[in-house]
Amino acid sequence: MSHIAFIGLGNMGAPMAHNLLKAGHELAVFDLSNSAVQGLAGAGARPAPSAIAAVEGASVVISMLPASTHVHGLYLGQQGIVPHIADGALVIDCSTISAATAQAVAAALSARGLQTLDAPVSGGTAGAAAGTLTFIVGGEAETLERARPYLSAMGTNIFHAGGSGAGQVAKICNNMLLGILMAGTAEALALGAAHGLDPKVLSDIMGKSSGRNWALEVYNPYPGVMENAPASRGYTGGFGVDLMHKDLGLAAEAAIAARCAVPLGELARNLYGLHSLSGAGAMDFSSIIQPLLKDQLY
Numbered sequence: 001m002s003h004i005a006f007i008g009l010g011n012m013g014a015p016m017a018h019n020l021l022k023a024g025h026e027l028a029v030f031d032l033s034n035s036a037v038q039g040l041a042g043a044g045a046r047p048a049p050s051a052i053a054a055v056e057g058a059s060v061v062i063s064m065l066p067a068s069t070h071v072h073g074l075y076l077g078q079q080g081i082v083p084h085i086a087d088g089a090l091v092i093d094c095s096t097i098s099a100a101t102a103q104a105v106a107a108a109l110s111a112r113g114l115q116t117l118d119a120p121v122s123g124g125t126a127g128a129a130a131g132t133l134t135f136i137v138g139g140e141a142e143t144l145e146r147a148r149p150y151l152s153a154m155g156t157n158i159f160h161a162g163g164s165g166a167g168q169v170a171k172i173c174n175n176m177l178l179g180i181l182m183a184g185t186a187e188a189l190a191l192g193a194a195h196g197l198d199p200k201v202l203s204d205i206m207g208k209s210s211g212r213n214w215a216l217e218v219y220n221p222y223p224g225v226m227e228n229a230p231a232s233r234g235y236t237g238g239f240g241v242d243l244m245h246k247d248l249g250l251a252a253e254a255a256i257a258a259r260c261a262v263p264l265g266e267l268a269r270n271l272y273g274l275h276s277l278s279g280a281g282a283m284d285f286s287s288i289i290q291p292l293l294k295d296q297l298y
């Protein structure tokens with residue numbers, strides 16, 4: 001069993017760390033939120049007073065932070081952990097961040113002779129709790145084989161997208177498509193409901209027709225259509241509007257870097273941005289249907 005440092009114990013990181021503990025690993029944990037650290041300490045992890053203290057002596061370092069700026073600060077900032085990571089350690093960042101930041105962090109770690117992967121995830125908080133996440137990995141194939149036992153303790157599907165940063169590119173392509181599909185699904189359901197259709201019946205019709213998609217069938221945005229979807233619990237406990245807005249911003253950045261057009265991705269980014277400005281930033285992203293519902297328009 002390995003000595004793992006886990007940094008970032010939020011909605012995703014905490015359940016992922018719990019699954020590593022359940023698999024029998026020793027964990028040193030750090031988060032800026034003391035209550036998040038105490039939650040893991042209660043389950044048997046060693047609370048560390050700083051990120052530097054967490055990584056000292058660890059053979060594996062895993063991070064799960066909100067955005068590029070946090071990951072850049074953790075590894076490369078003034079109190080960055082890169083010089084403090086033990087020789088020979090394996091480093092896995094699971095945050096969804098820009099490919100450029102992932103590559104900059106990987107370059108600094110490689111310069112120290114450390115093996116590293118970008119390994120963003122898909123599957124949401126439910127997948128993190130159940131240990132059924134999908135990992136989308138960028139880095140060397142040999143490093144992925146070394147990481148596989150740890151990733152398998154937290155997820156069921158592991159894809160090798162390519163070299164350093166490729167995991168992040170694949171992840172944001174997926175999330176750009178998801179953001180567009182959710183906005184389109186919301187529009188179609190709101191239009192049908194405005195004409196008096198039962199949104200459940202309309203969902204069943206589209207689910208067996210050419211408009212079928214994951215947002216409609218697994219994560220339906222219309223309240224009450226799907227018992228376990230965030231829409232049926234006040235748009236709580238899912239993937240936040242602000243995180244979707246961040247990911248669509250990453251897609252826009254990637255498009256500029258590759259001189260590529262993403263018109264629907266940009267439109268979706270603006271829709272989620274406006275929705276966030278209206279006060280919905282912390283709600284689940286399927287709440288993008290709310291401004292479209294007829295009785296809120298008139």
Ligand code: NAD
Nearest residue numbers: 008009010011012013031032033065066095096124125239
């Ligand atoms: P979150 O905001 O719930 O958790 C982030 C945690 O990081 C917080 O506890 C925060 O205190 C901590 N943190 C921030 N800076 C830190 C630092 N310098 N040192 C230590 N701790 C620090 O976010 P989340 O929902 O867990 O998402 C994490 C990442 O996973 C994001 O990149 C997100 O896009 C991605 N993601 C989220 C979901 C989801 O459904 N929530 C799904 C897939 C991917």
